[in-house]
Amino acid sequence: MKKFWLALFLLFVWTGSVPASGFDNDSIRYATLKIGKNDNLAKIAGNDELRLKLLGIINRIDPLKVRTGQSVMIPADEENWKKVLKIYEDEFKASREEFAALPKAALMNLSEQLFYCYEYGRLIDIMPVSTGKKGHATPTGEFHVLQKDKDHFSSKYFIKGKRASMKWGVRFHGSLYWIHYQTLPGKPDSHGCVRLSEANARFFHNWSEIGMLIRIVSGL
Numbered sequence: 378m379k380k381f382w383l384a385l386f387l388l389f390v391w392t393g394s395v396p397a398s399g400f401d402n403d404s405i406r407y408a409t410l411k412i413g414k415n416d417n418l419a420k421i422a423g424n425d426e427l428r429l430k431l432l433g434i435i436n437r438i439d440p441l442k443v444r445t446g447q448s449v450m451i452p453a454d455e456e457n458w459k460k461v462l463k464i465y466e467d468e469f470k471a472s473r474e475e476f477a478a479l480p481k482a483a484l485m486n487l488s489e490q491l492f493y494c495y496e497y498g499r500l501i502d503i504m505p506v507s508t509g510k511k512g513h514a515t516p517t518g519e520f521h522v523l524q525k526d527k528d529h530f531s532s533k534y535f536i537k538g539k540r541a542s543m544k545w546g547v548r549f550h551g552s553l554y555w556i557h558y559q560t561l562p563g564k565p566d567s568h569g570c571v572r573l574s575e576a577n578a579r580f581f582h583n584w585s586e587i588g589m590l591i592r593i594v595s596g597l
Contacts, residue, residue, distance in 0.1 A: 405457050405460050405461060405464075406452070406454075407435075407450045407451065407452060407453060407457070408450070408451060408453045409448050409449070409450055410448065410449055410450075410451055411446065411447070411448050412444065412445055412446060412448070412449065413445065414445050416443075418432050418433075418440040418441070418443055419440070419441075421451060422440075427462070427465075428458065428462075431461055431462070432449065432451060433505055434465075434491065434503055434504075434505050435450055435451070435461070436449050436450055436505070436563055437490045437491075437505040437506070437507065437561060437563045438505065438561045438562070438563045439505075439560075439561050439574035439575070439576075441576075442560070442561075442574070465503075468500055469500050472498040472499055472500075473495055473498045473500070474498060475498075476495045476498040477497055477498035478497070478498075479495070479497065479498070479589075480496060480586075481495070481496055481584070481585065481586055482495045482589065482590040482592070483495065483581075483585070483589070483591045483592070484591075484592050484593075484594070485506065485508070485515075485591065485592070485593045485594070486595075486596060487515060487517065487565070487593065487596070488595060488596035489596075490505060490506055490507065490508065490564070491503055491504070491505060491506065492504040492505075492506045492571070492573070492581075494581070502577075502580070504573055504577040504581070505561060505573075505574070505577075506561070506571050506572060506573055507559070507561050507562060507563075507564065507565060507566045507567055507571075508565045508567060508569075508570075508571050508572075509565055509567050509568065509569040509570070510564075510565045510567065510568075513567065513568045513569045514569065515565075515569050515570070515571060515593060516554065516569070517594055517595055518592075518593060519590065519591075520549040520550050520590075520593065521549065521588050521589060521590055522548075522549060522585050522587050522588060522589045522591065523549060523550075523587070524546075524547070525547050525548075525582055525585065525587070526546045526548075527544065527545050527546070527582055529542075529543040529546030529555065529557065530542055531543055542558075542559075543555050543557035543558070543559070543570070544557060544558040544575070544578065545557055545558045545573075545575070545578035545579050545581070546582070547581060547582055547585055549591050553570075554569055554570060554571075555570045555571070556570070556571040556573065556578070556591075557570060557571070557572065557573070557578055558572070558573060558575045558578035558579070559572040559573075560572065561573075561574055
């Protein structure tokens with residue numbers, strides 16, 4: 378294990394920036410790794426599913442769809458991995474009282490670019506998102522699931538002359554605001570919708586219920 382981390386250390390460019398959210402902690406050191414031709418995050422995570430998920434959360438990306446040349450942040454060594462894992466575990470031990478009476482509810486924090494799903498106030502999942510870019514802000518407030526369409530297509534935006542795919546769509550506001558699958562670039566980049574990885578979009582589509590509360594805040 379020591380040799381593994383030493384090898385990774387030689388590949389890193391150290392950075393002073395760290396992710397937003399509860400993982401933004403001065404006691405945690407992160408390093409930046411540029412993905413090589415034969416690299417993938419599963420290998421970097423030691424083929425550990427939880428660590429792979431956490432790399433997706435830390436970088437606000439789909440950990441299964443990184444590209445060669447892309448830079449990602451990872452805990453600097455095994456000791457810092459343990460700190461990140463502890464933060465993640467603590468999130469699930471806490472409860473959110475305002476959701477305690479609700480079978481299901483969701484909270485989205487735009488400043489964190491993270492989406493939290495709850496059952497009776499207990500956290501069941503954390504997912505990275507990409508929300509509205511400058512000039513196309515995702516609305517904040519309290520919303521509810523209005524419609525679900527697993528094969529939805531945009532009525533406003535087109536890609537190469539075809540209506541943009543919004544697979545695993547869940548509409549939460551007006552006619553144009555949906556939570557759906559699309560590429561996660563690691564930053565706010567949509568026209569106001571909420572993007573999830575395909576696996577997370579599928580989960581949320583299947584898990585969510587019509588009328589379910591979705592609270593979107595700019596920060597906590």
